[in-house]
Amino acid sequence: GAVVSQHPSRVICKSGTSVKIECRSLDFQATTMFWYRQFPKQSLMLMATSNEGSKATYEQGVEKDKFLINHASLTLSTLTVTSAHPEDSSFYICSASLGNPQYFGPGTRLTVL
């Protein structure tokens, strides 16, 4: 149980384009989903907290207009990186929670050329 999937696993895009990443909880309904970012050889940093049917809460320094989060159902949250630039290249990982603990997806490697 507690399986979380992400799609796509890898994406390469041109600078200025937008990229959508999906996060799904496959065998449970997640009341809350989280989005983290991990740069090479670094730890995970929380970007935002997403609750179904309400606006996401963003961490300090994370631009909400650049990283659009939609949490349309209890099993799906999407992160859209708008007007991506090379500095947005990173490993984006979601997690899902039904209370505690959080279970993580396999991550999405974004490379912006």
Added chain:
Amino acid sequence: GQQLNQSPQSMFIQEGEDVSMNCTSSSIFNTWLWYKQDPGEGPVLLIALYKAGELTSNGRLTAQFGITRKDSFLNISASIPSDVGIYFCAGQLSSGGGADGLTFGKGTHLIIQP
């Protein structure tokens, strides 16, 4: 954002040896978790701790939630090759059924020499 102080940063050990790593924080957390991450993958939950002083085992892994709620350690006994990876501690302000984001340590890179 805040990060937890995790040590050691890396460990080179022989197969069969025991491993110990720890995490400290300047502030209190009410939940401590330990995850393992393999290259290019998401973190996998190893142990979750919800009560100060709690000592929990998962096979060869044992973790404790410090009494002060500002630290935790993870021990791995009799290491095997598949234990290789990066281990992260994570703290969460909420306890039990809470749902807030995690604050991660910088990770301990475990390397096992056969």
